Amino acid sequence: xxxxxxxxxxxxxxxxPTSTARAERHLxxxxxxxxxxxxxxxxxxxxxxxxxxxAKLAAQAVYEHPRxxxxxxxxxxxxVPGAGHLGIRSSDLTSRPKVSAWIDAxxxxxxxxxxxxxxxxxxxxxxxxxxxxxxxxxALTGLTVARTRISVTDLVVDGxx
Amino acid sequence: MTxxxxxxxxxxxxxxxxxxxxxxxxxxxxxxxLVEGPPAMAAxxxxxxxxxxxxxxxxxxxxxxxxxxxxxxxQLARQVWAAATPLAGPRRVDxxxxxxxxxRSGV
Numbered sequence: 001x002x003x004x005x006x007x008x009x010x011x012x013x014x015x016x017p018t019s020t021a022r023a024e025r026h027l028x029x030x031x032x033x034x035x036x037x038x039x040x041x042x043x044x045x046x047x048x049x050x051x052x053x054x055a056k057l058a059a060q061a062v063y064e065h066p067r068x069x070x071x072x073x074x075x076x077x078x079x080v081p082g083a084g085h086l087g088i089r090s091s092d093l094t095s096r097p098k099v100s101a102w103i104d105a106x107x108x109x110x111x112x113x114x115x116x117x118x119x120x121x122x123x124x125x126x127x128x129x130x131x132x133x134x135x136x137x138x139a140l141t142g143l144t145v146a147r148t149r150i151s152v153t154d155l156v157v158d159g160x161x
Numbered sequence: 162m163t164x165x166x167x168x169x170x171x172x173x174x175x176x177x178x179x180x181x182x183x184x185x186x187x188x189x190x191x192x193x194x195l196v197e198g199p200p201a202m203a204a205x206x207x208x209x210x211x212x213x214x215x216x217x218x219x220x221x222x223x224x225x226x227x228x229x230x231x232x233x234x235x236q237l238a239r240q241v242w243a244a245a246t247p248l249a250g251p252r253r254v255d256x257x258x259x260x261x262x263x264x265r266s267g268v
Contacts, residue, residue, distance in 0.1 A: 043253065044242045044246060044253060044254060045221070045222075045242065045253040045254040045255040045256060046253075046255045046256070047234060047238050047255075047256045047257075047258070048200065048201070048255070048256070048257045048258065049234060049258045050199070050200050050257070050258060050259045050260065052259070052260060052261075053228065053258055053259070053260060053261045056260075056261050056263075057261065060230075060264060139233065140232075140233050140234065141233070141234045141258075142233070142234055142235060
């Protein structure tokens with residue numbers, strides 16, 4: 001009863017293709033361990049984690065990276081100029097990005113749009129974010145991140161656009 | 162003969178003291194607060210008041226909470242089950258983690 005219990009819910013079924021070898025390894029680790037059934041003495045109830053919780057954890061991971069942050073929404077492929085003055089989210093390396101998360105049983109799919117400081121290697125930044133998000137979501141919620149889709153929609157010069 | 166109407170002080174639903182249950186859940190270190198709204202819409206309506214984050218329905222007690230940042234869902238589940246199961250009787254206790262505190266503001 002004191003061990004970590006897997007989050008219960010509908011069967012995973014066929015998961016979407018994963019984006020990284022890390023995610024595939026996490027999925028393989030998450031596959032076994034059938035949850036206790038009602039009537040089992042270890043069964044105390046279900047745990048449900050809302051997608052908002054995962055999205056906040058992912059946004060916090062981006063916020064902690066000094067070279068990544070929120071991205072202004074795009075209209076017809078272009079960043080809306082002066083978005084911050086209109087009360088719309090602006091590209092800012094010191095704020096959290098918009099993140100969406102979907103949970104299917106114990107597997108999570110995450111989409112986010114971020115900005116990155118100009119001239120930083122995008123591959124390094126996105127890899128750090130992807131690894132941090134996968135590790136943190138797994139550690140804090142027990143859910144497995146199957147895919148972290150990162151869209152770099154803006155490049156920021158000197159901390160703000 | 163009709164049953165006595167409930168008063169504001171009454172907080173027992175199907176044999177479960179909702180006020181006491183809410184108090185012990187909120188006292189768990191990993192729980193920041195009981196919360197209402199989606200996804201579970203958990204709330205108990207009592208005469209002239211409402212207890213948010215707790216619902217008793219059939220053989221299930223649902224608690225909907227905001228997780229304190231830094232605590233894990235496993236820690237939260239163990240704490241809530243240890244606190245709530247004695248009060249829930251034979252019912253199972255479902256836990257809905259609806260939100261997590263902001264590490265900057267703490268809310």
